[in-house]
Each structure stands twice: as C-alpha cells, then as structure tokens.
Amino acid sequence: MKYEVVIGLETHAELDTESKLFCGCCTKFGSEPNTQTCPVCLGLPGVLPVMNKKAFEHSLKAALTLNCEISKFTNFDRKSYYYPDLPKNYQTSQNYFNIGNNGFVDIVVKGKEKRIDIHNVHLEEEAGKLVHPEASGANYSLVDFNRAGVPLLEIVTQPDMRNVEEVESYMQALRCILLYIGVSDCKMEEGSLRFEASISLREKGSETLGNRVEIKNLNSMKAVLKVITYEISRQSLLLNKGEDVLLETRLWDDVNSVSRRMRSKEESHDYRYFPEPDLVPFWIEQEWIDETRATIPELPVSRRRRFVDELFVSDYDAGILTEDKFLADYFEECVKISQNSPKELSNWIINDVLRELNERKTNVRDFVVSPEMLVELVNIKPTIGSSIAKEVFSEMMNTGKGAQSIVKEKDLAQMDDTSELNAIIIKVIEENPKAAEDYGQGKKNALAFLIGQTMKATKGKANPKILTELFKQRLSASSK
Amino acid sequence: MILHELSANNIKEKLIKREISAQEVVEDLFEKIYLNEPSVKAYLCLDKEGALLKAREIDEKLSSGAKVGLLAGIPVAIKDNICTSGIKTTCASRMLENFVPPYDAFVVKRIKEEDAIIIGKTNLDEFAMGSSNENSAFHVTRNPWNTDYIPGGSGGGSAAAVTADMAFMALGSDTGGSIRQPSAFCGNVGCKPTYGRVSRYGLVAFASSLDQIGSITKNVYDAALLLQVVSGYDGYDSTSANIGVPDYISGINSVSGNLRIGVPREFFGDGLNTEVANAVTNALEIYKKNGAELVDLSLPHCGYAVATYYIIATAEASSNLARYDGVRYGHRSQLSEDNIIDMYCRVRAEGFGSEVKRRILLGNYVLSAGFYDAYYLKASKVRSLIKGDFEDAFNKVDCIISPTCPSPAFKIGEKITDPLEMYLSDIYTIPANLVGIPGISIPCGFTTTGLPIGMQIMGKHFEEEKILKVAKLFENETDFHLKKPELI
Structure with a gap:
C-alpha cells in the first residue's frame, strides 16, 4: 500500500468507585432503570455538584501511571451539547486544565518496542442511556439515568499508531494498566471501557496529515480493529480514485460491519467550553502526587521481566501470568509459601486454575481455591499421582475443602505397598492370561493394558511407577 | 396592636x-x-x-x-x-x-x-x-x-x-x-x-x-x-x-x-439622579457627625462592571438554563414533534420569555468558538481588575x-x-x-x-x-x- 495510516485513540474508562462523581448515588451496573438517581444526577433545578475524592484520586493515579505531567492547577469545564441522556445538557469535563498531559505508554509489537504518546488524561461525568422501544412504530424513547454521573476517565493519545497491530497492543496495554492500578474494572460488556478512533491516510513519506475521520460507538476492541481495517480500505479506495476523504464523524455499525456518516465538520458541535463555576479549582500539591505515586503497584511489563529473570518462568508463561494483576498476585503468593519450583506452580496455574476460571466464568479474586490450598495440593501430589491430583483439585473447587482432607475422606492416597499391589497384580494376570502372554512375546503395549486394568481395580490409586516395576519383574520372571 | x-x-x-x-x-x-x-x-x-x-x-x-x-x-x-x-x-x-x-x-x-x-x-x-x-x-x-x-x-x-x-x-x-x-x-x-x-x-x-x-x-x-x-x-x-x-x-x-468610610467618585458621577445623590450625601453627613471619617476613593475599573457582568452572567445563564428541555420535567409542548431537536425548540420557544431568550442567545454567543477569548476570557480578566480596585480600597x-x-x-x-x-x-x-x-x-x-x-x-x-x-x-x-x- 502506498499510504501510511495514522491512528489516534480516545479511551473512556468508567472509574471503579462506590458512588457517582458529583453525588452519593450508587454506581452498580444492571439495576432497574432510574433507581440509582437523585436530584443532582437528574439535573433538577437548583442542585450543585460535589467532587468525589476517590474518582479524582483514581484519575491522578492513572495520569501518573501513564507517565503524564500533572497539572499543579486543575479545574473543570462545562462541555455543552443537547442530548436527552445528558441531564444538564452540558457535561462537566476538563478542557483548559486537564489532570495529566504529555504522557506515554510503551507497547511491544512483533517483539519491537514502541512508545505511544498520550496527549492528555482527564476526568468527566458519564451520560445516561437511551432505551429505544422494540415495537415498530413506537414514537418515543426512554432514558435510564442510572449511569448518568458515573466518573469517566478519558485518555487521549497522539496520532502515533500506524497499523492494526499497534492499536491492538496499545488497547491491551492500556486495559492491563488500568486493571493493575485498580481504577477501572474495564468490563467491556458493561460499557466500562469504550473507544473512539480517528483515522487518516497519507502518502508514505508525507509530513502533512490527511483528512481525519473520527469513529464513535466502539464498544469492543474487536470493533476498533474492524473499523480500522474497514476505514483503511474505504479511505484508500477514495484516494486511489482521486477523491477526497471528508473530514467527518462516523458511527460504527457493528452488526453490518460498516461505518456510516454521523455528521460533517460543518455540522460538528461547538461545545462552548467554559470553566465550571459550581466547582472550585484544585491545586495538586507535590505531597499528594508523591502519596499517590506510592500506591502504584509494579506494572505488568516489569513484573513479567522479573518473573522470567528471578523465578525462571518462561517469557510466554510470564506474559499470561502478568496479564491479570490478581493472577500474578496469586502466583507470587503461591511461590512465597511453597517449596516447589515456580515453574511447577506456574504450570498448575496456567493449565488448571485458568481453565477452571474460564469454564466457571469467574475470576481469580472470587476463586475458592486459595494460594495456600493450591500449594497444599502441589505438595501432596507426589503421594497421590497426577490423575488423582486433578480429581482432588476439582473436588476442592466443588467443596472448598483442603486437599489433605479430601484425600483422607475419599481414601485417595496412592497405594505404594508392594505386597498389596503384588496381590492385585497376580489377580489381574490370572484374569488376563492372553495379555501377559503377549507381553512375554515382546508386545510392549500389552503392559499398558495390564497397568490400566490394575488402575481400574485400584480406582486409580496404585502408584503407576511402582506398578510398572512390579509388572516388569513378575512377567519377566514368569517368562523365564 | x-x-x-x-x-x-x-x-x-x-x-x-x-x-x-x-x-x-x-x-x-x-x-x-x-x-x-x-x-x-x-x-x-x-x-x-x-x-x-x-x-x-x-x-x-x-x-x-x-x-x-x-x-x-x-x-x-x-x-x-x-x-x-x-x-x-x-x-x-x-x-x-x-x-x-x-x-x-x-x-x-x-x-x-x-x-x-x-x-x-x-x-x-x-x-x-x-x-x-x-x-x-x-x-x-x-x-x-x-x-x-x-x-x-x-x-x-x-x-x-x-x-x-x-x-x-x-x-x-x-x-x-x-x-x-x-x-x-x-x-x-x-x-x-x-x-x-x-x-x-x-x-x-x-x-x-x-x-x-x-x-x-x-x-x-x-x-x-x-x-x-x-x-x-x-x-x-x-x-x-x-x-x-x-x-x-x-x-x-x-x-x-x-x-473610615470610602466614598467612590465613580458612583456619584453622570447618570445619578439628583434626589438620590442628595439623600446619600446627607446620609454621609450623619456618619460624619457620628465620628466617621469620609475617604474619597476611586474604583477606576468599575466603569466596565456592567459590560463585564453581562458577559459572565449571560454565559453562565446560557449553560445553567440548558437543562430545561422538557425531557425530565418542566414545560412540554402540546404540539406534535417530529424529532428531538423539534421538541427542544418547541419546549424552549414556548417555555421561556423574551428576556431569558435574549440572555441565552448572548451567553451562547460569547462562549462560541472563536469568541471565547475576546469576550468571556477578557471579561474574567476585567473582573480580576475590578476585584483589585476593591482590594486597594479596603486597604484604606x-x-x-x-x-x-x-x-x-x-x-x-x-x-x-x-x-x-x-x-x-x-x-x-x-x-x-x-x-x-x-x-x-x-x-x-x-x-x-x-x-x-x-x-x-x-x-x-x-x-x-x-x-x-x-x-x-x-x-x-x-x-x-x-x-x-x-x-x-
């Protein structure tokens, strides 16, 4: 392709707070419409906003983590536009003095590091939600204001991304960071994380930017990637025909996978920003910045490196473990309290814990098997064997009981006693003379059959290692 | 009684x-x-x-x-x-x-x-x-x-x-x-x-x-x-x-x-009704008789106060009154509406009187892209100058x-x-x-x-x-x- 793609991204992340940005209403997702509202978030006459300190601190933390310069002086501005989901018909946001400016996020694409510059990070309030009746011919729409006033962090990049891979990597890195520092749950299916992309094309080598198209309504990372691919082909087609790409805002239609014009530049809003007179400006003291900085945990990139360098986990596994802060915390806790190798613990977590979490559609924070319980299981594994260990693991999840007590209760301890095992072996050989004979004649897989039969007889408790030895001894002795 | x-x-x-x-x-x-x-x-x-x-x-x-x-x-x-x-x-x-x-x-x-x-x-x-x-x-x-x-x-x-x-x-x-x-x-x-x-x-x-x-x-x-x-x-x-x-x-x-009572020159100049001027002057004399000292003052930027006020007040009003759209409460037009813009227009045309409309228009104008610096920002600066006038005065x-x-x-x-x-x-x-x-x-x-x-x-x-x-x-x-x- 003869064009260079220039992409910038705006991310809206709902902040994880108990109450809304300017009032005490609950922020819980999925409640009955308009049950989490009050005069303030409904924009009744005479009400005033009061800043949620937690939301402000979350924003400060995010801005610091994204390497922003923190404004010593910050205030809020009113962004005016009319829409029925916006109770005051202005959104209290930041325009003139954002909390953070000029930050960056480092991403890795195909093994190469790249720095994506952050233009600004600012705090604003969420709007409500329109509900359109499904019946055809309905001449009304409903508004649910439960979401109105939930704190929203907006993170705006510079137009630094050049392809789909970079965008994907940036979105994942950003999501990971926000989850790590605990400021947003980033639940895309609940709308906690949303994107707007701006895309333009220019001749390779050109310094000037092409006409920019802004795309709204991107509710998943998949949609972002789809729209970028779509826009690249739409815009290059236009350019190839010698036509202009219009400076406009488009909406992504996820069902039909097309972007549609929403408004042209001429129709674009004049937001008439001016300082919010109902809130007082904030002076962010260095002390506050230092205190907030101290609460930022180790970030995924450095944690991954540490897992590889210090715990000798493979880079791939370390990547999986550090993708979720709580999973990484879980792993580290296991390592701390266990004598086992981190590698073995990591195998358990990646293979078994993650599989169960996915199947049960839950997360590690709500997982019944605590690090202590997992370590106990890994410790006794040599005495029960892998297959029984898996069985015990699943029993632990169902009952919440410890590995030792399950083994005791269900009598699952491995049979190591040779005389006991020999008695069973004799019985199995008697019942399967053909197989014993086959083995004697060199058919190696007959042994596997015999072991299988013994396992069946012992309900899987026989120690397979000892069993193999005993069979070999006995069958070679009888064939002589 | x-x-x-x-x-x-x-x-x-x-x-x-x-x-x-x-x-x-x-x-x-x-x-x-x-x-x-x-x-x-x-x-x-x-x-x-x-x-x-x-x-x-x-x-x-x-x-x-x-x-x-x-x-x-x-x-x-x-x-x-x-x-x-x-x-x-x-x-x-x-x-x-x-x-x-x-x-x-x-x-x-x-x-x-x-x-x-x-x-x-x-x-x-x-x-x-x-x-x-x-x-x-x-x-x-x-x-x-x-x-x-x-x-x-x-x-x-x-x-x-x-x-x-x-x-x-x-x-x-x-x-x-x-x-x-x-x-x-x-x-x-x-x-x-x-x-x-x-x-x-x-x-x-x-x-x-x-x-x-x-x-x-x-x-x-x-x-x-x-x-x-x-x-x-x-x-x-x-x-x-x-x-x-x-x-x-x-x-x-x-x-x-x-x-010590400050008497600002700018408040006794052109446009002041004579009867009002006399009444206030007489009142000041009563203070003097009771031991107060009258201090001649100047508040030089007060001449811009009305102009400054009508920029800041209308700007804020245009935004404060935006919430009256008929969606959640308040007037709703009896006429049929084709779409949401139509509804907004009807509600606000019928619900507001002419002075309110005048101020909303003025406020939206002074906040418009390209005019913000010339009006709102400048008015905010003049407001600071007027504050300074009063701070100086209250030192005396x-x-x-x-x-x-x-x-x-x-x-x-x-x-x-x-x-x-x-x-x-x-x-x-x-x-x-x-x-x-x-x-x-x-x-x-x-x-x-x-x-x-x-x-x-x-x-x-x-x-x-x-x-x-x-x-x-x-x-x-x-x-x-x-x-x-x-x-x-």
Missing part, C-alpha cells in the same frame, strides 16, 4: 413572652395579605394551610416550654427561585409553571429548623433576570409606595411583600442587585452576603459565580437575625466557605474604633458607601422596551457580585414624590458583621425605615 406592622424580632419576642400566639400572627398576616395582595401582587403562591400548621406546632412548643428556634413563629416569604419541598418553585417561568421540587434548599431547611413559618413564594423576573419584575411570566408586582411603579427586580415580590406588611422577612437572591435594588425601591433593608457565605444549594441557578442568597427585612436587626440562621458551611455546595459565622446579633449596636477604608441605584423606582413600562437602559439600573450593585463582597441597602430618604431611596454599604469579604453595624448606626439615627406606604 397591629401585629403585621411589627418587625420580625418584635413578633418573636411577643411570642416568646406568650403575649400573642403564632396562630394569631399568621391569621393577622393573611388578613393583611388578602387586603393588599390584589393591588401589590407580590406572591406567586401562598400556603396558608402549611403556615397555620407550623404556627400551631410552634404554639404547642411554646406552651410546653420546649426550646424554640431563632426564627420562632416568624412568617417568612421565599423568592420563587429557591426550592421548597412539596411547594411549587416556578422561577416565574412558564417552563417551571408546575414544577414541585422533591427537596428543600439549604436555606429553607435552615429556616425551618429555626422554626420560621413559610407563608408563600414571591414573584420575580423570570429566572431572576430583570430589574423591574416586568419579566415575570405571570404578573407584574407593584411598588407598594405607588402601584404605578415597579418594585424593582428581580426580587420585587419579596421586597413588596415585606414593605406591604405581607411578610415579616423574606429570602431573596442577588446576582447583580436583585436583593439590594428592590429593597432600595421599596424602602427595605436588603443584604447580599459574601459569595460563599450562604449555600446556594437549592437556589435555581442563574449565574453560578455571581448568585448569592440573602435577606430582605424591615430593619437591620432583622437582617442580622435572618443571616445568622442561613449563613454557614454546606457540604452540598462546593463554593460554600468553611469559615465560622460570627454572632451578628449581640454586638450590632457597637461600631468599634474610628470608622472599613467600608464603602454609595447609592444603591442611580434612580428611584421607575414607572411600569418605562424601561421595558430598552434593555440597555434597564441594565444600567444595576450599575452600582453589580460590582459587589463581580467581586464577591457583601453589600447591604438601607433606606436613606424619600423623593419629593414619596418614593424610597436606598443607600448601599459594601464591606470586605466575610465582613457582614461590620456592614450590619454600620447600617445599624445609621438606622439608630434616622427613621426612614419606620415609614409605611399608604395602601388603600
């Missing part, structure tokens, strides 16, 4: 001594209201039932010997842009004609806690935008001194009610003079406290950085009483000041030390005295077709709003035609106590505040 002619504090004292009952006070007051209201039209809504209920409650408290509040048994009128739970709050606008707030404003909560009796909601210029009361969507309140004249605005209803003995005290709001100007025109004591002294929670916003709730009373003592109750920090208003409230009442008769003086308005009340219809002329009637009151300082208007004379003249005393931020004392000093020496209009 004519109860309704007494001051609020007199009423309270008589109640506490059990010479009269709260029920008697309310019944007497409503008789006066039925007599005077047809010619004055101060109220938009009366709540006799609620008032009597509260009166009986207070009478019971008093007879049982229980402790009563600072405003025990005093009937208070409330400007209809201050939210009252369960009682319509219309802002004198078609837009909110049937709006009943589900909550009480901070000040309403406070006066209720102190056992005041709410009698009704008073008329105003729509959304407090106006200087004559002629912008009310419902009716024009008349000046009780001469019903051909306007009572002032926007709080003309509250001022007229107090003057006509239809309320013992009233709450108002002052964005550019809406308490002080009607108080001057009706012969009351009207005080706009420091910005941040009284919570704005529940005051329907006109211009958020200028709006302040205050008092309209029959005398200075009553002003101190009402302000004592409504002042103080409120966690629901981020701009509310967390600064202790001094005792306004007990030391009100003691002006301490040598009083204790308070500043000026006429409250350039003229006495004017006739109904006289200025309504000339908005600029109308805007100039707030020329002396606007600076205190831009600077955020307290200002009080007290009666200081009458014109030959019998209309009251008001004098304004401005003080430093949070020095309400001082200006109340300075006002009381004058009141103790004069009897302008005791004169009553002859209504029917």
Whole structure:
C-alpha cells in the first residue's frame, strides 16, 4: 500500500468507585432503570455538584501511571451539547486544565518496542442511556439515568499508531494498566471501557496529515480493529480514485460491519467550553502526587521481566501470568509459601486454575481455591499421582475443602505397598492370561493394558511407577 | 396592636413572652395579605394551610416550654427561585409553571429548623433576570409606595411583600442587585452576603459565580437575625466557605474604633439622579457627625462592571438554563414533534420569555468558538481588575458607601422596551457580585414624590458583621425605615 495510516485513540474508562462523581448515588451496573438517581444526577433545578475524592484520586493515579505531567492547577469545564441522556445538557469535563498531559505508554509489537504518546488524561461525568422501544412504530424513547454521573476517565493519545497491530497492543496495554492500578474494572460488556478512533491516510513519506475521520460507538476492541481495517480500505479506495476523504464523524455499525456518516465538520458541535463555576479549582500539591505515586503497584511489563529473570518462568508463561494483576498476585503468593519450583506452580496455574476460571466464568479474586490450598495440593501430589491430583483439585473447587482432607475422606492416597499391589497384580494376570502372554512375546503395549486394568481395580490409586516395576519383574520372571 | 406592622424580632419576642400566639400572627398576616395582595401582587403562591400548621406546632412548643428556634413563629416569604419541598418553585417561568421540587434548599431547611413559618413564594423576573419584575411570566408586582411603579427586580415580590406588611422577612437572591435594588425601591433593608457565605444549594441557578442568597427585612436587626440562621458551611455546595459565622446579633449596636468610610467618585458621577445623590450625601453627613471619617476613593475599573457582568452572567445563564428541555420535567409542548431537536425548540420557544431568550442567545454567543477569548476570557480578566480596585480600597477604608441605584423606582413600562437602559439600573450593585463582597441597602430618604431611596454599604469579604453595624448606626439615627406606604 502506498499510504501510511495514522491512528489516534480516545479511551473512556468508567472509574471503579462506590458512588457517582458529583453525588452519593450508587454506581452498580444492571439495576432497574432510574433507581440509582437523585436530584443532582437528574439535573433538577437548583442542585450543585460535589467532587468525589476517590474518582479524582483514581484519575491522578492513572495520569501518573501513564507517565503524564500533572497539572499543579486543575479545574473543570462545562462541555455543552443537547442530548436527552445528558441531564444538564452540558457535561462537566476538563478542557483548559486537564489532570495529566504529555504522557506515554510503551507497547511491544512483533517483539519491537514502541512508545505511544498520550496527549492528555482527564476526568468527566458519564451520560445516561437511551432505551429505544422494540415495537415498530413506537414514537418515543426512554432514558435510564442510572449511569448518568458515573466518573469517566478519558485518555487521549497522539496520532502515533500506524497499523492494526499497534492499536491492538496499545488497547491491551492500556486495559492491563488500568486493571493493575485498580481504577477501572474495564468490563467491556458493561460499557466500562469504550473507544473512539480517528483515522487518516497519507502518502508514505508525507509530513502533512490527511483528512481525519473520527469513529464513535466502539464498544469492543474487536470493533476498533474492524473499523480500522474497514476505514483503511474505504479511505484508500477514495484516494486511489482521486477523491477526497471528508473530514467527518462516523458511527460504527457493528452488526453490518460498516461505518456510516454521523455528521460533517460543518455540522460538528461547538461545545462552548467554559470553566465550571459550581466547582472550585484544585491545586495538586507535590505531597499528594508523591502519596499517590506510592500506591502504584509494579506494572505488568516489569513484573513479567522479573518473573522470567528471578523465578525462571518462561517469557510466554510470564506474559499470561502478568496479564491479570490478581493472577500474578496469586502466583507470587503461591511461590512465597511453597517449596516447589515456580515453574511447577506456574504450570498448575496456567493449565488448571485458568481453565477452571474460564469454564466457571469467574475470576481469580472470587476463586475458592486459595494460594495456600493450591500449594497444599502441589505438595501432596507426589503421594497421590497426577490423575488423582486433578480429581482432588476439582473436588476442592466443588467443596472448598483442603486437599489433605479430601484425600483422607475419599481414601485417595496412592497405594505404594508392594505386597498389596503384588496381590492385585497376580489377580489381574490370572484374569488376563492372553495379555501377559503377549507381553512375554515382546508386545510392549500389552503392559499398558495390564497397568490400566490394575488402575481400574485400584480406582486409580496404585502408584503407576511402582506398578510398572512390579509388572516388569513378575512377567519377566514368569517368562523365564 | 397591629401585629403585621411589627418587625420580625418584635413578633418573636411577643411570642416568646406568650403575649400573642403564632396562630394569631399568621391569621393577622393573611388578613393583611388578602387586603393588599390584589393591588401589590407580590406572591406567586401562598400556603396558608402549611403556615397555620407550623404556627400551631410552634404554639404547642411554646406552651410546653420546649426550646424554640431563632426564627420562632416568624412568617417568612421565599423568592420563587429557591426550592421548597412539596411547594411549587416556578422561577416565574412558564417552563417551571408546575414544577414541585422533591427537596428543600439549604436555606429553607435552615429556616425551618429555626422554626420560621413559610407563608408563600414571591414573584420575580423570570429566572431572576430583570430589574423591574416586568419579566415575570405571570404578573407584574407593584411598588407598594405607588402601584404605578415597579418594585424593582428581580426580587420585587419579596421586597413588596415585606414593605406591604405581607411578610415579616423574606429570602431573596442577588446576582447583580436583585436583593439590594428592590429593597432600595421599596424602602427595605436588603443584604447580599459574601459569595460563599450562604449555600446556594437549592437556589435555581442563574449565574453560578455571581448568585448569592440573602435577606430582605424591615430593619437591620432583622437582617442580622435572618443571616445568622442561613449563613454557614454546606457540604452540598462546593463554593460554600468553611469559615465560622460570627454572632451578628449581640454586638450590632457597637461600631468599634474610628470608622473610615470610602466614598467612590465613580458612583456619584453622570447618570445619578439628583434626589438620590442628595439623600446619600446627607446620609454621609450623619456618619460624619457620628465620628466617621469620609475617604474619597476611586474604583477606576468599575466603569466596565456592567459590560463585564453581562458577559459572565449571560454565559453562565446560557449553560445553567440548558437543562430545561422538557425531557425530565418542566414545560412540554402540546404540539406534535417530529424529532428531538423539534421538541427542544418547541419546549424552549414556548417555555421561556423574551428576556431569558435574549440572555441565552448572548451567553451562547460569547462562549462560541472563536469568541471565547475576546469576550468571556477578557471579561474574567476585567473582573480580576475590578476585584483589585476593591482590594486597594479596603486597604484604606472599613467600608464603602454609595447609592444603591442611580434612580428611584421607575414607572411600569418605562424601561421595558430598552434593555440597555434597564441594565444600567444595576450599575452600582453589580460590582459587589463581580467581586464577591457583601453589600447591604438601607433606606436613606424619600423623593419629593414619596418614593424610597436606598443607600448601599459594601464591606470586605466575610465582613457582614461590620456592614450590619454600620447600617445599624445609621438606622439608630434616622427613621426612614419606620415609614409605611399608604395602601388603600
């Protein structure tokens, strides 16, 4: 392709707070419409906003983590536009003095590091939600204001991304960071994380930017990637025909996978920003910045490196473990309290814990098997064997009981006693003379059959290692 | 004994001594209201039932010997842009004609806690935008001194009610003079406290950085009483000041030390009515006789105050009034609507009066892309210069005295077709709003035609106590505040 793609991204992340940005209403997702509202978030006459300190601190933390310069002086501005989901018909946001400016996020694409510059990070309030009746011919729409006033962090990049891979990597890195520092749950299916992309094309080598198209309504990372691919082909087609790409805002239609014009530049809003007179400006003291900085945990990139360098986990596994802060915390806790190798613990977590979490559609924070319980299981594994260990693991999840007590209760301890095992072996050989004979004649897989039969007889408790030895001894002795 | 002619504090004292009952006070007051209201039209809504209920409650408290509040048994009128739970709050606008707030404003909560009796909601210029009361969507309140004249605005209803003995005290709001100007025109004591002294929670916003709730009373003592109750920090208003409230009442008769009064040249220049100028000059002489020193002052940037005000106030108003879209509450058009834009247009075209529309248009214009720096930002800078003028002045003086308005009340219809002329009637009151300082208007004379003249005393931020004392000093020496209009 003869064009260079220039992409910038705006991310809206709902902040994880108990109450809304300017009032005490609950922020819980999925409640009955308009049950989490009050005069303030409904924009009744005479009400005033009061800043949620937690939301402000979350924003400060995010801005610091994204390497922003923190404004010593910050205030809020009113962004005016009319829409029925916006109770005051202005959104209290930041325009003139954002909390953070000029930050960056480092991403890795195909093994190469790249720095994506952050233009600004600012705090604003969420709007409500329109509900359109499904019946055809309905001449009304409903508004649910439960979401109105939930704190929203907006993170705006510079137009630094050049392809789909970079965008994907940036979105994942950003999501990971926000989850790590605990400021947003980033639940895309609940709308906690949303994107707007701006895309333009220019001749390779050109310094000037092409006409920019802004795309709204991107509710998943998949949609972002789809729209970028779509826009690249739409815009290059236009350019190839010698036509202009219009400076406009488009909406992504996820069902039909097309972007549609929403408004042209001429129709674009004049937001008439001016300082919010109902809130007082904030002076962010260095002390506050230092205190907030101290609460930022180790970030995924450095944690991954540490897992590889210090715990000798493979880079791939370390990547999986550090993708979720709580999973990484879980792993580290296991390592701390266990004598086992981190590698073995990591195998358990990646293979078994993650599989169960996915199947049960839950997360590690709500997982019944605590690090202590997992370590106990890994410790006794040599005495029960892998297959029984898996069985015990699943029993632990169902009952919440410890590995030792399950083994005791269900009598699952491995049979190591040779005389006991020999008695069973004799019985199995008697019942399967053909197989014993086959083995004697060199058919190696007959042994596997015999072991299988013994396992069946012992309900899987026989120690397979000892069993193999005993069979070999006995069958070679009888064939002589 | 004519109860309704007494001051609020007199009423309270008589109640506490059990010479009269709260029920008697309310019944007497409503008789006066039925007599005077047809010619004055101060109220938009009366709540006799609620008032009597509260009166009986207070009478019971008093007879049982229980402790009563600072405003025990005093009937208070409330400007209809201050939210009252369960009682319509219309802002004198078609837009909110049937709006009943589900909550009480901070000040309403406070006066209720102190056992005041709410009698009704008073008329105003729509959304407090106006200087004559002629912008009310419902009716024009008349000046009780001469019903051909306007009572002032926007709080003309509250001022007229107090003057006509239809309320013992009233709450108002002052964005550019809406308490002080009607108080001057009706012969009351009207005080706009420091910005941040009284919570704005529940005051329907006109211009958020200028709006302040205050008092309209029959005398200075009553002003101190009402302000004592409504002042103080409120966690629901981020701009509310967390600064202790001094005792306004007990030391009100003691002006301490040598009083230095600033007399700003710019407030006595062109456009000032001669009778008003003379009344204020005479008043200053009374202060001089009582030992005050008069200091000639200049507030050089005050000439830009009106222009600055009409940029900042309209900008904030255009945004504050954006919420009236008919979606959640308020006026909804009876005509069919094709789409949401259509609905917005109909609702706002029908719901707002012409002055409100003018200010929304002006405000949207000055905030428009490309104009922000030239208008809003520049106005904010001029505002800082005006603040600087006052800071300099207060380094030299204790308070500043000026006429409250350039003229006495004017006739109904006289200025309504000339908005600029109308805007100039707030020329002396606007600076205190831009600077955020307290200002009080007290009666200081009458014109030959019998209309009251008001004098304004401005003080430093949070020095309400001082200006109340300075006002009381004058009141103790004069009897302008005791004169009553002859209504029917």
